Amino acid sequence: MERLNWHMADELSEYADVHLIGPSEAEAPKPQRVKFYAAPLKPLWRFLLLAGWQAMRQARNWKPDIILAGSGLTAPIALIAARLCGAQAAAYVHGLDIAVTHPIYRALWIPAIRRLDRVIANSTLTAELAKQAGVRADKIRIVHPGVTLPEHPQPQEDINLFLQTNKLTDNTILLSVGRLTTRKGLREFVQHALPAIVEARPDAMLVVIGDAPSDSLRAEVQTLQSIQAVADAAGVGQHIHFLGIITDAAKLACAYECAALHVFPVRSLPGDPEGFGMVAIEAAAHGTPSVAFATGGVIDAISEGQSGRLVASHDYHALAQAVLQVLNNAPALWRANATTFAQRFAWPVFGQKIRAAFKSDVI
Template identity: 55%
Template sequence: MNNAKPRRILLITRNLPPLVGGMERLNWHMADELAKYSEVRVIGPRGAKAIKPEKVALTEAPLRPLPLFLLVSMLKALWLALSWRPDVVLAGSGLTAPLAWLSARLCGAKAVVYLHGFDITVRSKLYQNLWVPFFKRMDRVIVNSTPTKGLTFVAGVPERKIAIVYPGVSLPEAPQPAESINAFKEQHGLTGKKILLSVGRLTTRKGLREFVEKSLPAIVQAEPNAILLVVGDAPKDSLGAGIQTVESIQQQAEKSGVANNIRFLGVITDQTLLATVYEAADVHVFPVRHIPDDPEGFGMVAIEAAAHGLPTVAFATGGVVDAVSCGVSGYLVSKKNYTQLGQCVLRLIREPEEKIKIQGFANRFAWDEFGKGVVAEMI
């Protein structure tokens, strides 16, 4: 492409809204940002067309069953490769890397994949034998964090092909009105409470049940007004990830004597309401567990929290080490040290960090910077 920005980009991904999660938000924004530089077409799951970025053309494939999604997506990708002739074919995750490689080779385009940690470590012989080898064949492999780069290198991808482009975040234009925050607190019985916030899918890796068991009782004993506010639910369409249900977390809360100190709000898709929740909270808890074959690729929710001035307390595992700046946007503690995790939560409750400092860290992860980074790695 002679160092020129690609004129046409074909993005193939199953991870798009209406599915809910960090990968889905990332792929939506990736399409949106790339459309600022190129003509972008997307092959995505059924239901995505209604909420796609404005300047993006989207073709749908059935979400389920997975083999049907892959088959239909492959046929559509091959057709677009021949009829539209993109300059770059981009896989939004490892799942669609073979489709991107095949269609790119058909039309002489550049084959690129954006990888998350779980894309490489997923426990499946079929996936490891058929999918992972395609990562080595790609012209460029973009990864979401330093640890994911290490996993990609171990998987056999030459280091010269690998580049890190951190996921982005939507920076708020202004703080939420105080009356909105107060009304939210009053509605949910949170006035006068110390709010610990958890946002995200309730997967085994996220470790919320273990936090309720091993950290929350000591926090509540020291601060009886502490409330754990949970935004999210168990994923219905996640590939390979174990889940923790609301019921299992509630049962653990009852066993641990903190049932009155936890609230479940379910999934929140309204961005204004979610911003209000972030700004109403005192600390974001992110107790991601260290599971070797199910790593946390980055930790976008920690950046989202920082964008609203909310500090994060997390274990130093996986890509979380890139998403939290210890002493700036929160604290990182050693893996499995639930006592230290609780102590850091209490410290932030009692001695809040300066919001401006936390938001300053988040600014470097703006979505437009993400888009520039991805485009640069395609050239």
């Protein structure tokens, strides 16, 4: 989310003066053209108070034309500040920004989102949730998150080193990247789909990058230990390898590019939607197709038959068969098609769509 907001500010700064209020920890990577005002992130109530004060101050002194909240959480701040100076009030919203069921949030935040002049949804699902929450359809625009397209593939020697270091040289790699939450469904994939995949492809290795979140507003987690225990019980304990969190961009790129495919077994859970599925776009940018359940915003992030395969939610037999089909059929073509699909989400394209979401006479 932080990376998305920085890219949004950076792209908009090509067309307008941009001031941004955000967590003090997020200042280091800020774009040069953007003026930044910091507010400590923790505790959250303090961040909201200080960010709100900064927004009111900017509204009075700078008088911007648009005040854009980076998520639904800061939408009330954007609304109040915009009303102080006559600016357009907008928010870029994710699935959980609308779907959160907490009574205080629904009583205070959802009405504020309804009153915004523009609601930019990250997916078709999020747009539909916004309509169901009472946001007028004419206020809503859909702009999918962007992705950084690699300038070139990783050097083969770097990929070989990554494989050797992690003892993966002789494996067909199924990659999972992301937080280990209940919604992401990795434990269920290991239990219900991985055994059939391993039976057909004994060299298959599920490589997991990520960990259970320690600081999340509401996500329920799946621990490494619980996933390994399920793998052991299913007889595939030797076919799963945890790499933890990788922050080095080059190493993460090597992981994507040495993988045969990316598995994305997101579950369909009431009140906990997958707003988009950014990791599937990141995988496609590196030429790695994804196999996933067709749920939530994932259907916008994977093009069936081009950047991967989509199967009905909770059908683990179909999921396993889709994985095997991708592994066994024209891997070079899958890679080429996935890369082509990812080009639709390049950050400059994202910036153009964000700009188009506002009235042309403003930005």
